[in-house]
Amino acid sequence: MFRRTYGQRATKHGNPAARLLLDTMERKKSNLAVSVDVIKSKDFLAIVDAVGPFVCLIKTHIDIIEDFGPPLIDELQALSSKHDFVIFEDRKFADIGNTVALQYSSGVHKIASWSHITNAHPVPGPSIITGLSSVGLPLGRGLLLLAEMSTKGSLATGSYTKDAVRMARAHRDFVIGFIAQRRMDGIGAYENDFTEDEDFLVLTPGVGLDTKGDSMGQQYRTPREIVFGSGCDVIIVGRGVYGKDYHLTEKIAEQAKRYREEGWAAYLERTIA
Numbered sequence: 463m464f465r466r467t468y469g470q471r472a473t474k475h476g477n478p479a480a481r482l483l484l485d486t487m488e489r490k491k492s493n494l495a496v497s498v499d500v501i502k503s504k505d506f507l508a509i510v511d512a513v514g515p516f517v518c519l520i521k522t523h524i525d526i527i528e529d530f531g532p533p534l535i536d537e538l539q540a541l542s543s544k545h546d547f548v549i550f551e552d553r554k555f556a557d558i559g560n561t562v563a564l565q566y567s568s569g570v571h572k573i574a575s576w577s578h579i580t581n582a583h584p585v586p587g588p589s590i591i592t593g594l595s596s597v598g599l600p601l602g603r604g605l606l607l608l609a610e611m612s613t614k615g616s617l618a619t620g621s622y623t624k625d626a627v628r629m630a631r632a633h634r635d636f637v638i639g640f641i642a643q644r645r646m647d648g649i650g651a652y653e654n655d656f657t658e659d660e661d662f663l664v665l666t667p668g669v670g671l672d673t674k675g676d677s678m679g680q681q682y683r684t685p686r687e688i689v690f691g692s693g694c695d696v697i698i699v700g701r702g703v704y705g706k707d708y709h710l711t712e713k714i715a716e717q718a719k720r721y722r723e724e725g726w727a728a729y730l731e732r733t734i735a
């Protein structure tokens with residue numbers, strides 16, 4: 463999987479959300495996801511519009527938007543069509559199956575109705591996948607399991623990470639991959655390497671070209687370290703792209719371009735190496 467191109471992987475994948483993402487990456491020559499963590503709809507939409515041409519995916523934390531209303535989702539979907547990107551709500555579900563099914567389908571945000579991809583902590587066990595897939599699978603959605611985190615002192619390590627991989631392998635129709643810091647197959651990291659038909663995407667947050675972290679435990683690595691060094695598929699960048707100047711859309715677009723170039727060069731290095 464390490465050397466195969468995103469396009470080759472797209473043709474083989476059984477899940478529509480995974481296919482959409484891999485196809486989009488190939489088409490746009492981008493493995494950059496931008497995480498738009500701002501609290502006003504206006505700023506959110508301006509950043510999405512500015513980075514849209516350079517990303518394969520926009521990651522949201524929809525519950526931090528102070529002036530949220532259903533029209534915001536319409537506008538996000540319009541930008542997704544305009545710029546050709548996939549939507550990933552970083553909801554990090556972590557409850558019993560019945561509750562997560564309700565949180566995913568209902569409430570104010572109705573995440574399943576607009577987000578191609580979402581994610582969940584494996585901590586409750588496989589029932590969290592059963593609950594979320596009862597809503598998401600009929601809609602052609604995909605789920606990522608949080609196998610590792612980018613923060614200092616994360617507890618998602620060792621056997622916890624291995625068990626996340628086992629849970630994913632048992633639910634390949636809906637679980638399309640992981641949030642993790644390295645690829646989860648091969649290099650003898652696990653007892654069994656993945657079989658030919660198992661393709662899990664690895665989306666990786668904690669990416670920064672100019673700093674090593676923040677004051678709250680976040681740790682950054684470079685796109686090359688992540689994509690070439692650790693074999694991950696998608697780099698997720700937040701403040702590295704929009705920083706403190708998120709009213710300056712030109713500057714934001716420039717940064718997005720920069721991360722996209724770094725991420726894609728690392729991918730080319732990996733596929734031809």
Ligand code: 5BU
Pocket residue numbers: 497499523552608610611612613641667668669680698699700701702
């Ligand atoms: P940053 O501004 O690039 O540090 O934002 C990173 C984003 O990725 C932010 O939305 C986090 O919620 C998210 N994230 C993360 O940073 N680390 C993790 O391990 C996971 C998610 Br899971």
